[in-house]
Amino acid sequence: MASAHSIDDVIPYTVAPREDTGLNNVKLGIWLFLASEVMLFGALFAGYLLLRVGATDWPEGRTYLSVPWAFTNTLVLISSSVTMVMAWASLIRKDLGKYRLWMGLTVLGGFGFLIIKYIEYSSKFHHGYFPETNTFLAIYFTLTALHGLHVISGMAVNGYLLGPGTKMWQTEPQRFTNRVEAAGLFWHFVDLVWIFLFPILYLL
Amino acid sequence: MSLKAFHVVFVTVATLLAMGVGVWCLRIRESGYVPIGMVSIGVAVALVVYGVWFLRKMKGVSYL
Numbered sequence: 001m002a003s004a005h006s007i008d009d010v011i012p013y014t015v016a017p018r019e020d021t022g023l024n025n026v027k028l029g030i031w032l033f034l035a036s037e038v039m040l041f042g043a044l045f046a047g048y049l050l051l052r053v054g055a056t057d058w059p060e061g062r063t064y065l066s067v068p069w070a071f072t073n074t075l076v077l078i079s080s081s082v083t084m085v086m087a088w089a090s091l092i093r094k095d096l097g098k099y100r101l102w103m104g105l106t107v108l109g110g111f112g113f114l115i116i117k118y119i120e121y122s123s124k125f126h127h128g129y130f131p132e133t134n135t136f137l138a139i140y141f142t143l144t145a146l147h148g149l150h151v152i153s154g155m156a157v158n159g160y161l162l163g164p165g166t167k168m169w170q171t172e173p174q175r176f177t178n179r180v181e182a183a184g185l186f187w188h189f190v191d192l193v194w195i196f197l198f199p200i201l202y203l204l
Numbered sequence: 205m206s207l208k209a210f211h212v213v214f215v216t217v218a219t220l221l222a223m224g225v226g227v228w229c230l231r232i233r234e235s236g237y238v239p240i241g242m243v244s245i246g247v248a249v250a251l252v253v254y255g256v257w258f259l260r261k262m263k264g265v266s267y268l
Contacts, residue, residue, distance in 0.1 A: 022268045067229075074221070188210050
């Protein structure tokens with residue numbers, strides 16, 4: 001009996017936008033979540049700032065960190081944001097084949113980022129640089145590890161939407177497109193955080 | 205804000221970062237950093253071109 005109705009009849013605004021706000025549930029939900037993420041990273045950025053201005057001596061990031069690796073990682077994440085938006089655009093054009101290609105490349109971009117991060121971390125540990133070594137490395141490991149966890153989370157969601165989650169396309173294509181858009185908003189947020197992390201940790 | 209609008213914001217910030225990294229690397233004048241600086245400025249130009257192309261391609265999609 002439930003199958004005779006659309007999902008919007010059971011829970012309103014799941015697919016169609018609410019008239020007064022112009023938003024559906026998934027978009028409102030993801031933006032509320034991203035607002036909480038801004039507060040989380042904002043607090044850590046503020047912590048970094050206070051530690052830095054309060055320190056008598058603060059090292060230049062490049063004395064400990066590899067700018068070429070971080071630059072490569074920045075390019076990887078920018079590219080993966082482009083492929084993510086292309087995946088969403090493919091669904092708008094009703095092309096599931098192209099969606100699979102672009103989403104696959106997005107997940108690969110996430111893997112690439114993590115591999116480079118692993119190389120960077122291994123090099124630090126090999127040279128005896130740990131979070132307890134000094135305040136700079138403590139905040140570096142805290143911020144980048146938290147960001148890395150977000151990359152892994154984004155890859156898990158994108159991987160689901162590339163694999164089993166694709167089934168929804170057959171029954172509710174608009175709802176699936178909205179889900180991919182929400183995942184894309186999260187992925188862009190994670191990439192945007194890195195765009196702020198790269199200069200403050202590696203260059204300044 | 206739709207993914208289209210957020211992507212435009214993202215590309216704008218990424219372009220500013222790429223230009224900033226380019227200038228930073230070229231000002232340091234150390235071997236190894238100059239090629240990165242040149243690549244970074246090239247990326248900034250590519251992002252501007254891509255941004256214009258993206259806006260044209262997604263003309264019919266809402267910013268909300």
